[in-house]
Amino acid sequence: MESNRGRSTGSTGTAFSRRWVLGAGASALLTTGLSACGSGEGSGGGGDTITAFVYGDDAVKVQAAAVARFNKSAASKTAKGKVKLEKIPGSDYLPKLRTAMGSPSAPDVFFNWGGGSIKAYQEAGKIVDLTDVIENDPVLKNGFLPSVLAAGDLKGRHYGIPMRGMQPVILFYNKTVFAEQKIQPPTTWDQLLDVNTKLKKAGITPFALGGSDVWPELMWLEYLVDRIGGPEVFRRIQDGDAEGWGDPAVLEAAEMVKELIDDGAFGSKFTSVSYVNGGAPAVFAKGKAAMHLMGSWEYSTQLGKFPDFAKSNLGWAAFPKIEDGVGDVRNVVGNPTNYWSINPRTQNKDAAIAFLKDCASEAYAKDLVALGDVPTTSNAAALLSSAPNPEYAKFQYDLVQQAPAFTLSWDQALGDELGTKMHTEIGKLFTGKSSPSEFVSACKGLK
Amino acid sequence: MSVTDQTVASGRGKVRAGRPGAVWALPAVLFFTFFAVVPMALAFYLSFTKWDGLGDPKPVGLANWQKLLDDPRLTQSLTLTVLLTAASWAFQTVVALLLGVWAAGRQRNRAVLSAIFFVPFLLSSTAISVLFYALLDPNFGIIQKDTLGSSSGAFLAIVFVGGWQFIPFHTLIYQGGARQIPQVLYQAAAIDGAGRYRQFFSITLPQLRHTITTSTVLIVVGSLTYFETVLILTKGGPGTDTAILPYLMYEAGFKTYDFGYASAIASALVLAATGLSLVLIRLTGFGGMRSTREGM
Numbered sequence: 231m232e233s234n235r236g237r238s239t240g241s242t243g244t245a246f247s248r249r250w251v252l253g254a255g256a257s258a259l260l261t262t263g264l265s266a267c268g269s270g271e272g273s274g275g276g277g278d279t280i281t282a283f284v285y286g287d288d289a290v291k292v293q294a295a296a297v298a299r300f301n302k303s304a305a306s307k308t309a310k311g312k313v314k315l316e317k318i319p320g321s322d323y324l325p326k327l328r329t330a331m332g333s334p335s336a337p338d339v340f341f342n343w344g345g346g347s348i349k350a351y352q353e354a355g356k357i358v359d360l361t362d363v364i365e366n367d368p369v370l371k372n373g374f375l376p377s378v379l380a381a382g383d384l385k386g387r388h389y390g391i392p393m394r395g396m397q398p399v400i401l402f403y404n405k406t407v408f409a410e411q412k413i414q415p416p417t418t419w420d421q422l423l424d425v426n427t428k429l430k431k432a433g434i435t436p437f438a439l440g441g442s443d444v445w446p447e448l449m450w451l452e453y454l455v456d457r458i459g460g461p462e463v464f465r466r467i468q469d470g471d472a473e474g475w476g477d478p479a480v481l482e483a484a485e486m487v488k489e490l491i492d493d494g495a496f497g498s499k500f501t502s503v504s505y506v507n508g509g510a511p512a513v514f515a516k517g518k519a520a521m522h523l524m525g526s527w528e529y530s531t532q533l534g535k536f537p538d539f540a541k542s543n544l545g546w547a548a549f550p551k552i553e554d555g556v557g558d559v560r561n562v563v564g565n566p567t568n569y570w571s572i573n574p575r576t577q578n579k580d581a582a583i584a585f586l587k588d589c590a591s592e593a594y595a596k597d598l599v600a601l602g603d604v605p606t607t608s609n610a611a612a613l614l615s616s617a618p619n620p621e622y623a624k625f626q627y628d629l630v631q632q633a634p635a636f637t638l639s640w641d642q643a644l645g646d647e648l649g650t651k652m653h654t655e656i657g658k659l660f661t662g663k664s665s666p667s668e669f670v671s672a673c674k675g676l677k
Numbered sequence: 678m679s680v681t682d683q684t685v686a687s688g689r690g691k692v693r694a695g696r697p698g699a700v701w702a703l704p705a706v707l708f709f710t711f712f713a714v715v716p717m718a719l720a721f722y723l724s725f726t727k728w729d730g731l732g733d734p735k736p737v738g739l740a741n742w743q744k745l746l747d748d749p750r751l752t753q754s755l756t757l758t759v760l761l762t763a764a765s766w767a768f769q770t771v772v773a774l775l776l777g778v779w780a781a782g783r784q785r786n787r788a789v790l791s792a793i794f795f796v797p798f799l800l801s802s803t804a805i806s807v808l809f810y811a812l813l814d815p816n817f818g819i820i821q822k823d824t825l826g827s828s829s830g831a832f833l834a835i836v837f838v839g840g841w842q843f844i845p846f847h848t849l850i851y852q853g854g855a856r857q858i859p860q861v862l863y864q865a866a867a868i869d870g871a872g873r874y875r876q877f878f879s880i881t882l883p884q885l886r887h888t889i890t891t892s893t894v895l896i897v898v899g900s901l902t903y904f905e906t907v908l909i910l911t912k913g914g915p916g917t918d919t920a921i922l923p924y925l926m927y928e929a930g931f932k933t934y935d936f937g938y939a940s941a942i943a944s945a946l947v948l949a950a951t952g953l954s955l956v957l958i959r960l961t962g963f964g965g966m967r968s969t970r971e972g973m
């Protein structure tokens with residue numbers, strides 16, 4: 231739920247007045263309020279214009295271009311519908327979608343993270359099962375990497391069409407710092423600890439970490455558990471068995487995290503550093519920290535904030551192997567991509583589906599590539615040479631393509647309620663408020 | 678309705694001297710009903726339901742209230758809320774009282790400075806919080822320490838930022854209060870040989886006691902609903918160390934989408950705030966509206 235590009239929870243510009251918060255329980259009123267400033271007329275009703283809610287960050291240019299393209303297309307005329315895009319600032323996206331979906335002015339098409347993030351919508355009958363649509367349409371069926379299409383599934387049924395780049399979590403490093411210290415990016419855990427020691431001796435914090443957001447901390451646990459116990463460990467938890475937290479791999483991962491913290495691998499101030507306000511990326515780009523475990527969007531973040539660093543000094547590597555772990559070193563965690571889903575209440579499902587087909591087009595994939603993203607379309611490989619950094623794009627594509635398992639970010643996979651509670655426990659583990667064993671037992675108690 | 682009828686009736690007859698009719702209060706009453714009473718009643722109703730914001734709220738009886746009592750985080754939240762309220766009161770009252778009394782003097786520089794002091798109150802809480810968040814950045818801010826990452830640091834930062842914003846307002850109240858104190862009292866005291874401190878403690882403070890009550894009620898009720906600063910500065914962290922009640926409510930409502938439970942927390946807050954302000958008013962005798970000028 232949290233792990234996304236520029237995702238912030240209220241750290242920017244959201245004014246929650248006291249009255250507003252007091253009235254928060256009275257969401258009935260709130261809903262009317264939001265819809266009044268939201269989608270306006272024509273959404274949810276009327277056949278002419280359908281509304282699409284999208285997470286409003288830099289990547290939204292691609293969707294805006296797609297809407298413009300679709301509205302002029304023959305497909306739009308055949309389906310007698312045009313699309314209107316509502317760009318919602320990232321920090322407001324989830325609450326706004328949630329309140330709008332319960333109101334008369336719900337969007338027809340909406341952006342989501344697949345998996346657990348759409349479970350509540352699926353249970354409430356607010357999302358169209360697209361399995362048959364995809365099966366019967368060659369454009370959609372063959373347009374995307376099957377693993378990515380499947381990663382957003384709920385119980386083997388497709389509810390979404392991939393619409394953004396892939397977002398694996400990658401170990402980024404500062405090439406200049408590594409060259410100065412004469413070290414190589416670690417490929418095993420022992421090497422990683424060794425590199426840490428050398429960096430600390432040189433007065434450099436080994437890893438940048440935006441601890442105040444919590445979700446960057448989650449990435450460590452995701453990879454450690456996967457490398458130690460394989461993807462099955464979290465799969466069990468995701469499938470609803472809270473006892474899965476008792477797997478020895480979870481405890482071992484939590485203990486390794488604690489060792490890293492005690493050892494100063496993240497420095498002494500990481501609990502007040504944030505990713506979304508640019509704190510952690512700046513620490514990393516300025517050489518105060520040598521490495522950064524982050525989603526693939528770190529590249530575009532750095533390109534935006536510190537272009538020189540991104541172009542010449544930013545290196546990337548896969549998460550290292552853990553010697554006695556059973557997980558495949560090629561496994562990846564992160565967000566396979568984002569998805570468009572359709573609200574069953576739409577008055578023009580034909581137009582919605584016709585619009586979603588655009589995501590499989592070459593023009594759409596090219597727009598994503600131009601932005602530095604790696605599309606999840608089956609034609610992506612051929613387009614990567616035109617990326618701003620083809621080498622990085624190729625690394626990312628191969629990483630995902632060759633991964634035996636791609637574990638969806640835990641908070642996304644677990645859904646809002648469990649994900650939020652898990653965040654609380656992870657925050658406590660990383661700030662030392664709970665020990666690794668307390669963390670495990672607290673997680674087992676989550677429901 | 679009868680109020681309106683009466684007013685209209687009396688309006689039609691003779692002109693009542695002195696007091697305006699109750700109809701003058703109507704816009705305020707309507708606004709208050711629509712924007713405060715109705716949402717509160719809805720929230721109270723929602724507290725007896727389970728609602729994830731998507732389907733229809735389903736009645737669940739007292740389940741949310743039971744959950745509230747059983748929630749281990751409630752104790753922590755309550756403690757934090759009480760601590761925050763106490764610390765905010767102490768900080769804001771002491772500073773605002775001193776500043777207010779000082780600013781009550783008539784010199785020109787005080788008027789100018791008072792106007793400057795008032796500026797923070799004109800900024801939105803969100804803007805102020807974002808500003809302090811940047812200032813407290815551990816790597817690039819002015820205080821390069823792990824302020825917001827340590828429990829005590831985060832708590833003190835919240836108290837300080839809240840004070841920074843609201844002290845100007847309370848200063849204004851105290852300034853007004855202090856200017857109401859008759860100068861003859863000070864003149865008499867001076868003749869009796871009382872110094873500045875004696876004058877402050879024996880005249881200014883007692884004369885300001887209703888002002889203190891007013892300001893205290895505002896601070897206490899305000900601190901109970903403190904939210905934006907916590908959301909922006911700490912998000913309830915580190916861990917759960919600054920997760921005060923309103924933040925817990927936000928989390929229940931807008932992060933876990935358990936609007937029923939969030940409404941139960943909201944209702945509990947409304948009850949607590951109302952109860953607390955009633956108690957404060959009763960204890961301080963403010964409700965009695967006795968004159969501050971006894972003995973004059």
